[in-house]
Amino acid sequence: xxxxxADYELVAPGNLSAVLALLASEPGAWLPIxxxxxxxxxxxxxxxxxxxxxxxxxxxELRRIEILPDEIRIGAGCTYTDLRRHEVVRRExxxxxxxxxxxxxxxxxxxxxxxxxIVNASPAADSLPALLVYEAELILxxxxxxxxxxxxSFHLDYRKTRLAQDELIRAICLKRWFSEYxxxxxxxxxRNAQAIAKVCLAALxxxxxxxxxxxxxAMGSVAPVxxxxxxxxxxxxxxxxDASLVQLARxxxxxxxxxxxxxRSTARYRAAVAGNLVAEFVEQLGAAETNK
Amino acid sequence: MTxxxxxxNKCEIALTVNGQAVTVRTYAMERLLDVLRHELxxxxxxxxxxxxxxxSCSILMDxxxxxxxxxxxxxxxxxxxxxxxxxxxxxxxxxxxxxxxxCGGAQCGICTPGMILAAFHLMCEKPHPTLDEIREGLSGNLxxxxxxTQILGAVAEAARRGAAT
Numbered sequence: 039x040x041x042x043x044a045d046y047e048l049v050a051p052g053n054l055s056a057v058l059a060l061l062a063s064e065p066g067a068w069l070p071i072x073x074x075x076x077x078x079x080x081x082x083x084x085x086x087x088x089x090x091x092x093x094x095x096x097x098x099e100l101r102r103i104e105i106l107p108d109e110i111r112i113g114a115g116c117t118y119t120d121l122r123r124h125e126v127v128r129r130e131x132x133x134x135x136x137x138x139x140x141x142x143x144x145x146x147x148x149x150x151x152x153x154x155x156i157v158n159a160s161p162a163a164d165s166l167p168a169l170l171v172y173e174a175e176l177i178l179x180x181x182x183x184x185x186x187x188x189x190x191s192f193h194l195d196y197r198k199t200r201l202a203q204d205e206l207i208r209a210i211c212l213k214r215w216f217s218e219y220x221x222x223x224x225x226x227x228x229r230n231a232q233a234i235a236k237v238c239l240a241a242l243x244x245x246x247x248x249x250x251x252x253x254x255x256a257m258g259s260v261a262p263v264x265x266x267x268x269x270x271x272x273x274x275x276x277x278x279x280d281a282s283l284v285q286l287a288r289x290x291x292x293x294x295x296x297x298x299x300x301x302r303s304t305a306r307y308r309a310a311v312a313g314n315l316v317a318e319f320v321e322q323l324g325a326a327e328t329n330k
Numbered sequence: 331m332t333x334x335x336x337x338x339n340k341c342e343i344a345l346t347v348n349g350q351a352v353t354v355r356t357y358a359m360e361r362l363l364d365v366l367r368h369e370l371x372x373x374x375x376x377x378x379x380x381x382x383x384x385x386s387c388s389i390l391m392d393x394x395x396x397x398x399x400x401x402x403x404x405x406x407x408x409x410x411x412x413x414x415x416x417x418x419x420x421x422x423x424x425x426x427x428x429x430x431x432x433c434g435g436a437q438c439g440i441c442t443p444g445m446i447l448a449a450f451h452l453m454c455e456k457p458h459p460t461l462d463e464i465r466e467g468l469s470g471n472l473x474x475x476x477x478x479t480q481i482l483g484a485v486a487e488a489a490r491r492g493a494a495t
Contacts, residue, residue: 148396
């Protein structure tokens, strides 16, 4: 049944420390809402357990991208549009700007935030595989202080995260190490815009003297959490690319994921597509070297 | 007299809608879509899916295209909102509206206001969009009559006529 707005409280303190003080005052009682692209959907469907919401939309402390010599820090309140338009993100973190460009449509990109996407913790989220391969770190903040955690340990299980009840994500930190990597992002879904991925891939690779020196693969919609394909990476690292390696990577990836049947696709289809996407990337990586 | 219990979460929200300053007394979690339609009588903004998938409730908020079904009223405090009613000037249709009319860009009409606002938003940044750019700009707006060819044609025609100027 549809929710009635009279039953919900929403406040907008307007700055980060006031929001954190509120979260600390009644841990677990207040649900942060940024652009509303997930929370308002649950609200309208009458499926929002929280009755008290605190707006973090457009908080200046969360809506900036800091560029440091060795890393960039993306405020958790930055929208997909902010990511798509940012020069350094586009140039050095193209997996992230690409994923942002096929998340929702323009209207959702203008409101949906990267921090919201991480906390919502959908295994199908488009931008999260990119954060895995860039080995992002998250700065979590609460009235108690800040802590920095590796993103790859943030998702504990389906929609369960390490975020404490009084915490927010303040920023996502990415090392500026990847401009020389071959980057490949691909989403397979019913439609480019709006549709949620059946499978999506973020991949980075670098060759040295024809050998795969480093490779990083992550996928969405293939497990309860966004998944780094470490087994497939191990199979590839230190090898020369040929047809048999491509075939091995395809098989390993298909076996490594833990997909399910749901309304968007089947486990069997997802395994086949996951293998194909990895094979496509490895072939591209080999071709990129040949064309140098 | 104390207000009835259900009015407890109401608040006063001042914003600008189509160039006019307005103040509404509503629930903080009321959807901006319902504020526009029910409080302000601006029924040009349509509700389709109510979950941000279809774009029928598209409006401009501070110059950005947004789905008004996903915006709690409190987050629109102080915002500058433009709805389909704000595009025509002194009874003269905007070039996009005129092009939709002439090119058959509207069938049942439910998606039309959102399509036009998405096109308006696109052309503010790209006055002469390519067909691919038009497709992307309108990709969050669904037409259940499936009249996409005429809709894309209408936007291209409006761009040709210099709608953004």
